[in-house]
Amino acid sequence: MSPSTSSPSSTTSISSEKVRPELKSWLDRGPRPGWLGLWLLLLGMALLVSIVNYRPPTEERQSPAMAYHTVTLPPLSEPLPSLWIEDLTWTEIAQAQTAGYDTVLLASGGIEPNGPHLPIGKHNAIVRAAANEIARRRGKTLIAPLLVYVPEQPFANYPGTISLSPELFQQVIEATTQGFLSQGFQHVILLGDSGGNQEPLRAAANSLRLNCRTGQRVVFLDQYYFGHGQGEWLRGQGLSLPTLGTHAGVADTAEWMAAQASDLRNVELISRTDLVHDGDPTLATRELGQQLLELKIQAALRQLESEIPNNRVAREFRSRP
Secondary structure (H helix, E strand, O other), X not given: OOHHHOOHHHHHHHHHHHHOOOOOOOOOOOOOOOHHXXXXXXXXXXXXXXXXXXXXXXXXXXXXXXXXXXXXXXXXXXXXXXXXXXXXXXHHHHHHHHOOOOEEEEEEOOEOOOOOOOOOOHHXXXXXXXXXXXXXXXXXXXXXXXXXXXXXXXXXXXXXXXXXXXXXXXXXXXXXXXXXXXXXXXXXXXXXXXXXHHHHHHHHHHHXXXXXXXXXXXXXXXXXXXXXXXXXXXXXXXXXXXHHOOXXXXXXXXXXXXXXXXXXXXXXXXXXXXXXXXXXXHHOOHHHHHHHHHHHHHHHHHHHHHHOOOHHHHHHHHHOO
């Protein structure tokens, strides 16, 4: 068949392809993109929706603080029922601030193994007693709820231990302290009874000092832990280092007995050397603990007086026998 005699159907097909109009919208009839194109389009739309609706996680978890409107309250007509903030109503705290309570003591303890004879909250009992006495003698000082979750990495695998990383503990200290400063307190005093607390507390104090407003101070009382002179005093009583021990030994045990007014537990196991204690805790007495606690309290007050002078404290020290 010659080219000039091609079939009408072939001519019609070629002609329709040439004159097919360009598609202007998805409603027009005509070829559609393949499956790959559709999937890419859907993925792009999903990504766009995700970007538009994205909110940082911290924004979702945080709510704006309620506005605090200063209220008029009558002055304190009697002593506060407690120096511990958790025991007070918020109006009592506001009245205390008006009466000159411008300082908050933020103390930390710990949850760790302490041999068979002491509870794992040993540090909490000791620092609670010390903090109460420091605040009482200092005057015009409230005590924040005790922080018991602290760095305890060496003992993290022992049953009952609760341990935070040093970085997280420092963040908790900084956030808590900033809260008190924003509420109008002038001074926040940091205190730690456990070894793992010390460097995060120091780092937090150094960081917070950079953001304090005029007249505000953040002080870390490291002399409570490092400068109390207990070792020298105990050796002066004829006790050697092996006898004293360094963890849940004579000093720790005696301080706990003085703070808790409780007897030791599981005394029959104390002679063992594999239960996370050393020294000879059976030599501890409540009277010895009272003296050791006094050394720590006085070391803390001396440092606090040097950092933030307070004539009331100076007078009390001069009057002590």
